[in-house]
Amino acid sequence: MASNSFRESKRGKHAQANHDVGDFNCSLKELRSLMELRGPEGITRIQECYGDVQGLCTRLKTSPIDGLGGHADDIARRKEEFGQNVIPPKKPKTFLQLVWEALQDVTLIILEVAAIISLGLSFYRPPDAERENCGKAAGGVEDEGEADAGWIEGAAILLSVVCVVLVTAFNDWSKEKQFRGLQSRIEQEQKFTVVRGGQVVQIHVAEIVVGDVAQVKYGDLLPADGVLIQGNDLKIDESSLTGESDHVKKTLDNDPMLLSGTHVMEGSGKILITAVGVNSQTGIIFTLLGAEEDEDDDEDEKPTYQRRKSLCSRGRKPSISAKYFPLSYPFPCPGLFMSGLTVIILITLFMVDTFWIQGLPWVADCTPIYIQFCVKFFIIGVTVLVVAVPEGLPLAVTISLAYSVKKMMKDNNLVRHLDACETMGNATAICSDKTGTLTMNRMTVVQAYLGARHYRVVPEPDLIPGKVLDLLIMGIGVNCAYTSKIMSPEKEGGLPRQVGNKTECALLGFVLDLRRDYMTIRNEIPEEKLFKVYTFNSVRKSMSTVLKNADGSYRMFSKGASEILLKKCCKIMTANGEAKVFKSRDRDDVVKKVIEPMASEGLRTICLAYRDFPPADGEPDWENETDILTGLTCLCVVGIEDPVRPEVPDAIKRCQRAGITVRMVTGDNINTARAIASKCGILQPGDDFLCIDGKEFNRRIRNELGEIEQERIDKIWPKLRVLARSSPTDKHTLVKGIMDSTVQEPRQVVAVTGDGTNDGPALKKADVGFAMGIAGTDVAKEASDIILTDDNFSSIVKAVMWGRNVYDSISKFLQFQLTVNVVAVIVAFTGACITQDSPLKAVQMLWVNLIMDTFASLALATEPPTESLLLRKPYGRNKPLISRTMMKNILGHAVYQLTIIFTLLFAGEQMFDIDSGRYAPLHAPPSEHYTIVFNTFVMMQLFNEINARKIHGERNVFDGIFKNMIFCSIVFGTFIIQIVIVQFGGKPFSCVGLTIDQWLWCVFLGFGCLLWGQVVTTVPTSRLKFLKSAGHGTQQAEIPEEELEEMEDLDEIDHAEMEMRRGQVLWCRGLGRIQTQIRVVNAFRDTMSPYEGLETPESRNSIHNFMTTPEFRIEDSEPHIPLIDDTEGEDDAPTKRNATQTLPPHSKLATLPSSPNQNNNAVDMVIPLHKESPKISGNESAVLPACPGSPLNSLETSL
DSSP: OHHHHHHHHHTTOOOOOTTOOSOOSSOHHHHHHHHTOOHHHHHHHHHHHHSSHHHHHHHTTOBTTTBBOOOHHHHHHHHHHHOOSOOOOOOOOOHHHHHHHHTTOHHHHHHHHHHHHHHHHTTOOOOHHHHGGGOGGGOOOOOHHHHHTTHHHHHHHHHHHHHHHHHHHHHHHHHHHHHHHHHHHHHHTOEEEEEETTEEEEEEGGGOOTTOEEEEETTOBOOSEEEEEEEEEEEEEOHHHHOOOSOEEEOTTTOOEEOTTOEEEEEEEEEEEEEOGGGSHHHHHHHHHHHHHHHSOGGGGSOGGGOOTTTSOSSSOOHHHHHHHHHHSSTHHHHHHHHHHHHHHHHHHHHIIIIIISOOOOOGGGHHHHHHHHHHHHHHHHHHHHHHSOTHHHHHHHHHHHHHHHHHHHTTEEESSHHHHHHGGGOOEEEEOSTTTTBOOOOEEEEEEETTEEESSOOOGGGSOHHHHHHHHHHHHHSSOTTOEEEOOSSTTSOOEEESOHHHHHHHHHHHHTTOOHHHHHHHSOGGGOOEEEOOOTTTOEEEEEEEOTTSOEEEEEEEEHHHHHTTEEEEEOTTSOEEEOOHHHHHHHIIIIIHHHHHTTOEEEEEEEEEEOGGGOOOOTTOHHHHSOSEEEEEEEEEEOOBOTTHHHHHHHHHHTTOEEEEEOSSOHHHHHHHHHHHTSSOTTOOOEEEEHHHHHHHHBOTTSOEEHHHHHHHTTTEEEEESOOHHHHHHHHHHHHHOOSSSSOOOEEEEEOSGGGHHHHHHSSEEEEETTTOOHHHHHHOSEEETTOOHHHHHHHHHHHHHHHHHHHHHHHHHHHHHHHHHHHHHHHHHHHSSOSSOHHHHHHHHHIIIIIHHHHHTTOOOOGGGGGSOOOOTTOOSBOHHHHHHHHHHHHHHHHHHHHHHHHHHHHTTOOOOTTOOTTOOOOHHHHHHHHHHHHHHHHHHHHTTOOSSOSOTTTTGGGOHHHHHHHHHHHHHHHHHHHHOTGGGTOOOOOHHHHHHHHHHHHHHHHHHHHHHHSOGGGOTTOOOBSSSOOGGGSOHHHHHHHHHHTOOOTTTOOOOHHHHHHHHHHHHHHHHHHHHHHHHHHHOTTTTSOOHHHHTOHHHHHTOTTOOOOOOOOOOOOTTSOTTOOSSOEESSOOOOOOTTOSSOOOOOOOOTTTOOOSOOOOOSSOOOOOOGGGGOOOOOOTTSHHHHHHHHO
């Protein structure tokens, strides 16, 4: 470290040694106020207080060249003085808070109140004389001990509620813990490049301290505030802080302030860190937000699964949630109705029996007993409600997603948005990058075109002219980012490590193969001495670096895509080291004889060139890139090999077998892309496929006005397999076009991979965006849903498998739970109405609810995925969670269970030769009869849980059961607890001990579910026409067939984003009928009216005329190209879904105004209402605008 300080002093920097001890000459408050300034104000403050950035470095005891020394005590002092680079997360809720939240459940509150009333009244005992006057149901208790034990039921309900609350709170707590763990895992993945002790190192973002010198580059998300030390063409997107979408150019003379949370969109540079954590600009905002939340903590009122802002969906509801909300939330309505009806029927039957059939008078002393009966009936009603609502569904979704996310981490998938996990299971298309995803991203120069000669292997240095070799070494050394380098291998005998951009590493490796050292050049010309750098971006497709010579002249080195850069070359170096004129004919020869053969072998071709600017010409206008990047002299063309990953061909084959189309979208040469695609298996011999470049793609999808047309995209994408030389805009257009297309059913669900900053819009637009964990920029990771920690395509296949498994796990749970719901509600309701008592008591119901909610969701939502998941086609967007096969299983098993339960309920006492449990009086002891009913019911649920493991009609329900130990443990554990409840539960659980014979019968009847399941599976689903699927958005199938045929004939309905609801269709049908009626009335009037042919005031506002007026339409506005932070609803270019259709007044089509389709930008969609419209006279075609209060205005509003 001393040598670093010595070197600084030799350079005249006079910075203090990094390990000096002493207070900093700069306070935290001072630095915070500095970073609040912008542009010229910031420069002025720096000049006034510190002289320049160098002075600020001196005050902070750091070196702009070598950074901090990296001593532990120095770092600790800086953390203590200026804070850590961590924004403290919001304090998690305590277990007691979660318990209190769980207690807010309305059903539980009702049960608590009812149980407390029941508990209080159970201690009241009327005189024995009066008891007989209270009715038969009140008497009959001979054992005084049984009457004294009346309080147990109320206490048991309260205890059960406590158990449910504790389990719910524990589930919430564990979910909270898992989410926080996932969040911290994501944060731990974030590293940043800093200079410490003269060495460039990567450290965790949390370890950055004030005084660090950080290297920023294209694609970085800045982790702290800083002041620019040196920059190359640096442009920052500050929209996350300022809201301004324009990129801000950062220079030492103009605006050197860089803020945390902003994105580097172009260029590179070095910054001095001046504020971290809560003291940075982002940290200050977070602190303010935290204070707001503490003051008004509305967030706490929401259920836990709705509070995940960082991990939940990106502004759209996850598809599973979108499907289960309609399933779980309408249930309380029928549930409330059923429970209310149960209570009313029970009270009515009790009143009729007591006061009419028995003819008893109302006795004041019996009032508490009557109230007890009402409370008992009320509790029965609540139990019906408890089992009617599948509140375990959100829990199952959360457990399944959290379990999958945890397991996916081991498969190199770091999930950032939970909904992406399930959406990936429905993916029908994957648009993948080439470099690093399909290939190994370990690049090596294997061929070169130097001195007019094509070398098939890297040539010996002796064969290259000295002048050309020197220019080549110099050009590669300075015109590759200084962060890219070749390091010694980690293990002896291993390959050298490539750090930084892999293409640049290949060129640096080429220098080493030529037995030269690029570091010598870099030491002579440090990054600070580079005059100007034009960094690589997707528009330039090249990078150029300008050096200023001692004589005032300039030399620029360029590298980039070969066919693009060769067009800018007017000379080429020859074998004797001289430059000769390079004509277009020569260029064509090089392309044909060198570049195309290299590309056909799957090599990436890069051209290296240079240009001299003599001092006589004066200083060029460096901002005019068109003039600067022309008149180049070609030094060489190299062919870089990036081998295909060995596991990729098999992974792509598995994708294709699973019904997923893989497309390659790359910035590389089309011949290179085609060769790699063939090696991967994307292109198969004999297939009808399309390989085009970005230029051809744009030509095909745009009309004469340059607008993108969906119809044109629809002609290309089904066959497109390779899109080469594509820009990020092309990628976004393709993804959007495939997602919006309706030419294939089911509609496409698109996954996209990306690594660059400009891939952000495509990653955000796609259904699932995969960012590269190794090669990906921070911007790409921020826009993505899943990060591939190994950049490997085969990890995407694992994500597909897990996604499909999540979907199936939820469906399995639903099949099980809805069967329990249907059976329990019918048994409780019917039993209560017939026998004036529920066969399943409140505590028993709560136990069943616990089985079907928490335990079943744990058991069925943690099934591991199998390879068989990849043998079926994707479900698509609108596949219902409950298929017709599942509906068959639910109803089939419900029939079996109801048959068994009702047989036991009404004939069980005869079958087992025991006393009947029906019509038992208040506080009667538990009966064997009802215990057998309860025990058999639970046994059937346990065996049906095994049936629920298969939802696609498979016969072997035991397949892979022992691979899921959670499932086995829960089923076995539930069985043991059930034995304890029945044998030792007693009065609290309304159970009595059963004999071995009775137990065997209960288990046998439960086992019958498995046998019955085979019978149900045998029945073909296609024969059961009455079955409907459930748990999806509005389906095309829900539209009546007559209407659908008419719509399909004219092919004008857009099923993509605007599925017409049944109500809308009925509305349209109603309008059609009104038209027909008006036509009949008009025809009748025409034969009667002396004013035929004259326009009447009524005709102006008639529905008939309104519906046939072509001028009434909503024009689509022209949207703009979205930035990364824009919402998904915005589009990227003017897209015409259908050409504007203007119908003449006599058109036979009635037009409905439609809102513009935000995804397809549909204009003027025409919806036929019926095949024949009434004929209209010429006079009738003139229609006046509707008055605000007219019926027509109301009709327009409703439409």
